[in-house]
Amino acid sequence: MTEFDSSLMEQMRRHRSIREFKPDPLPEGMLEAIVSSAQMASTSSYLQYYSVVVVEEVDKKARLAELCGNQDQIRQCPTFLVFCADLHRLKRVCDREGTLIQTGYVESLLVAAIDAALLAQNAALAAESLGLGMVYIGAIRNEPAQVIAELGLPNLTFPIVGMCLGYPAVDPPSKPRLPLPAVLHRERYQAKAMDAHLDAYDAKIVTMEMFRHMETGEVYGWMARAARQAAYTDPKRLRVDVGRVLREQGFGLK
Numbered sequence: 210m211t212e213f214d215s216s217l218m219e220q221m222r223r224h225r226s227i228r229e230f231k232p233d234p235l236p237e238g239m240l241e242a243i244v245s246s247a248q249m250a251s252t253s254s255y256l257q258y259y260s261v262v263v264v265e266e267v268d269k270k271a272r273l274a275e276l277c278g279n280q281d282q283i284r285q286c287p288t289f290l291v292f293c294a295d296l297h298r299l300k301r302v303c304d305r306e307g308t309l310i311q312t313g314y315v316e317s318l319l320v321a322a323i324d325a326a327l328l329a330q331n332a333a334l335a336a337e338s339l340g341l342g343m344v345y346i347g348a349i350r351n352e353p354a355q356v357i358a359e360l361g362l363p364n365l366t367f368p369i370v371g372m373c374l375g376y377p378a379v380d381p382p383s384k385p386r387l388p389l390p391a392v393l394h395r396e397r398y399q400a401k402a403m404d405a406h407l408d409a410y411d412a413k414i415v416t417m418e419m420f421r422h423m424e425t426g427e428v429y430g431w432m433a434r435a436a437r438q439a440a441y442t443d444p445k446r447l448r449v450d451v452g453r454v455l456r457e458q459g460f461g462l463k
């Protein structure tokens with residue numbers, strides 16, 4: 210903590226993902242308050258390339274849970290949000306104004322995905338400020354074609370990330386992040402000191418006994434876990450369908 214901690218920053222430092230929720234629904238109007246405040250996130254060129262689909266119907270949440278690797282928190286949370294990159298609305302604007310929207314480049318997807326992510330993180334902070342818990346669901350991209358069908362997402366939209374929202378039924382500890390100097394580089398990227406920062410971080414994570422081998426009980430660090438995860442070759446984990454479905458949705462990836 211520093212002398213510069215605002216109440217918002219203190220709240221941000223307390224963040225932890227919540228994966229067990231009380232059954233209580235969000236009070237009337239709370240979701241609208243969260244998303245409308247989140248809409249004030251900066252947005253590329255003031256174009257607002259995003260949409261959010263809220264799913265509260267029990268059967269629909271259950272189907273989405275299945276499509277997202279059977280993650281039970283999606284079934285359990287009262288409110289599930291899907292943040293989408295959305296060029297569909299902008300195409301409609303271009304059609305009405307008689308211009309031709311350019312969707313052929315990776316850049317269009319990046320812009321829309323960044324906009325959707327900024328909206329999502331603003332919503333996460335707003336929700337946490339109201340005492341709600343949340344967890345992102347990247348697995349919304351496990352079966353993108355089926356999610357698109359389930360949510361009726363039109364051409365030029367794509368589900369970027371899901372979010373479970375609700376009142377926390379648990380209070381897990383926060384996970385420490387990398388040491389600041391491993392992340393914050395002054396004037397140019399400081400690659401030389403990186404190994405020392407990684408070693409210090411790993412030692413801390415080992416001391417906390419955060420990760421343990423199921424069979425051997427042996428404690429391991431963040432690096433062993435990260436290196437294994439980053440090297441997975443399983444097509445499901447790599448979400449190899451994402452590129453194809455993006456193209457089917459009208460995103461060119463030149």
Ligand SMILES: Cc1cc2nc3c(=O)[nH]c(=O)nc-3n(C[C@H](O)[C@H](O)[C@H](O)COP(=O)(O)O)c2cc1C
Binds near residue numbers: 344370383384
């Ligand atoms: C884009 C994104 C996708 C994620 N997808 C999932 C997910 O599908 N399921 C899940 O349980 N957690 C998911 N998470 C949560 C991360 O696992 C979590 O943020 C990370 O382990 C750090 O823990 P913390 O949020 O408690 O600090 C996701 C987080 C992000 C940012």
